[in-house]
Amino acid sequence: xxxxxxxxxxxxxxxxxxxxxxxxxxxxxxxxxxxxxxxxxxxxxxxxxxxxxxxxxxxxxxxxxxxxxxxxxxxxxxxxxxxxxxxxxxxxxxxxxxxxxxxxxxxxxxxxxxxxx
Amino acid sequence: xxxxxxxxxxxxxxxxxxxxxxxxxxxxxxxxxxxxxxxxxxxxxxxxxxxxxxxxxxxxxxxxxxxxxxxxxxxxxxxxxxxxxxxxxxxxxxxxxxxxxxxxxxxxxxxxx
Numbered sequence: 001x002x003x004x005x006x007x008x009x010x011x012x013x014x015x016x017x018x019x020x021x022x023x024x025x026x027x028x029x030x031x032x033x034x035x036x037x038x039x040x041x042x043x044x045x046x047x048x049x050x051x052x053x054x055x056x057x058x059x060x061x062x063x064x065x066x067x068x069x070x071x072x073x074x075x076x077x078x079x080x081x082x083x084x085x086x087x088x089x090x091x092x093x094x095x096x097x098x099x100x101x102x103x104x105x106x107x108x109x110x111x112x113x114x115x116x117x
Numbered sequence: 118x119x120x121x122x123x124x125x126x127x128x129x130x131x132x133x134x135x136x137x138x139x140x141x142x143x144x145x146x147x148x149x150x151x152x153x154x155x156x157x158x159x160x161x162x163x164x165x166x167x168x169x170x171x172x173x174x175x176x177x178x179x180x181x182x183x184x185x186x187x188x189x190x191x192x193x194x195x196x197x198x199x200x201x202x203x204x205x206x207x208x209x210x211x212x213x214x215x216x217x218x219x220x221x222x223x224x225x226x227x228x229x230x
Contacts, residue, residue: 045221109159
């Protein structure tokens with residue numbers, strides 16, 4: 001079974017600075033998908049960014065980018081020019097490439113990010 | 118607009134009662150999921166369904182039951198057998214396969230009184 005580990009329960013960043021949230025995962029599969037989700041105080045889960053394991057290029061979405069290291073099974077999220085609205089809990093998630101009964105997301109325990117004004 | 122609707126937003130249950138949480142989607146998604154969120158525990162999978170009239174247990178299914186009679190609906194019943202039901206419950210849906218993430222509902226906060 002796949003596992004996702006977010007070892008830092010909390011992080012803090014100064015507004016306008018850059019912060020990197022870490023995530024590692026364990027899998028025996030060669031093809032899969034990885035995601036970062038944001039959960040603000042409203043508790044609505046929002047998809048931030050996704051990465052296909054077969055793509056070497058790191059995904060980017062505006063101020064959000066990932067550092068995907070397949071051999072190291074590492075998938076970190078970098079937030080540039082941090083804003084107060086970035087304060088939230090962030091979850092890393094893994095999804096198998098294959099369809100069928102195991103096509104579900106496995107989540108890490110999350111990281112709480114605070115942004116200092 | 119398409120989306121997932123969870124109701125109610127807040128729910129209070131007395132000891133020994135069964136309660137049902139509603140989850141409805143109009144995204145034409147095949148797969149639907151129920152997660153439980155507790156502080157420091159992340160999201161833990163309760164049940165999921167990939168087609169109508171079929172569902173599978175997740176990691177923490179004990180004390181819960183579901184049904185999937187319609188593609189759009191995936192209600193979760195928290196039974197009296199669930200020893201610690203106070204938590205935040207999230208419903209999600211997705212297309213099967215591909216790099217699709219989930220679309221989530223806004224959640225239901227269940228409290229035992």
